[in-house]
Amino acid sequence: MQYEPGLSRDELIEFATKTYFGNVDAKNMDDTLDCFHDEALFCVQTDFTRHSGKAEIRRMFEDFFGAYEVIIHRDFVCTVDEAHGRITANFIAELKDSEGNVTLLNNTNFWRLRDGKFQEVYVYMSGANVLV
Template sequence: MTEQTDLRQRDYYVDMVEKKYFANVDRKNMDAVLDCFAEDAVFTIQSAFTTHEGRDTGIRKMFENLFNTYSPKIVHRDFKHVVDIENNCCAAQFEVELTDTDGNETYLSNCNFFYLDKNGKFERVFVYMSGENVLV
């Protein structure tokens, strides 16, 4: 077994993705969301060919835009996970419900791939979104 396998089990990844990350995205809790990322993290929306680099710069700006645009409603639900403990990564499929400040509703079915560093923080995230990119 690798050191990472000894440190983290499946529940760690599920908790990190659902409770520490997406639950705080839904609450628009910027500090808690950013705490999930390594300082030099890279966040790629693969389906839109867009990349945001750096927890405190590009990734923060992306979430500021998301929280401002969809301040009435952000909901992530119905998670399905595939965890690869030996490679320190997790895939999550889920549904997204958004309402923007003009009252327009958006529904997406997404799949994200999360790669964690040795400290258990996201170092790489890849997003596959079923519709228009809402993470600009």
């Protein structure tokens, strides 16, 4: 199903890389969740993991935020389908736990937006799933 386009190419990139990942990296739970529709679907395709609805997505982020002292998403390469409100980004996720161990992942996310918020998120992760 296609949704009416609502954001420009630049707005889609800003939303995914700055608004969403900016809030994830800062561990701003409420602002992170504001990026999603109530019934959003979040799937980690490489681990067959699915989180459906904001309650499940919140629990996923609570665990993720608690597991890492530092979360950084960087080096984005985006492809945008402005006409259909979709964006894809390849990026590095740099995670540091409380013991100083660093995990580097080369991930790709596919987002489908509806009315300026994520309706569907599909994540392809290069290593072990950190979003369980």
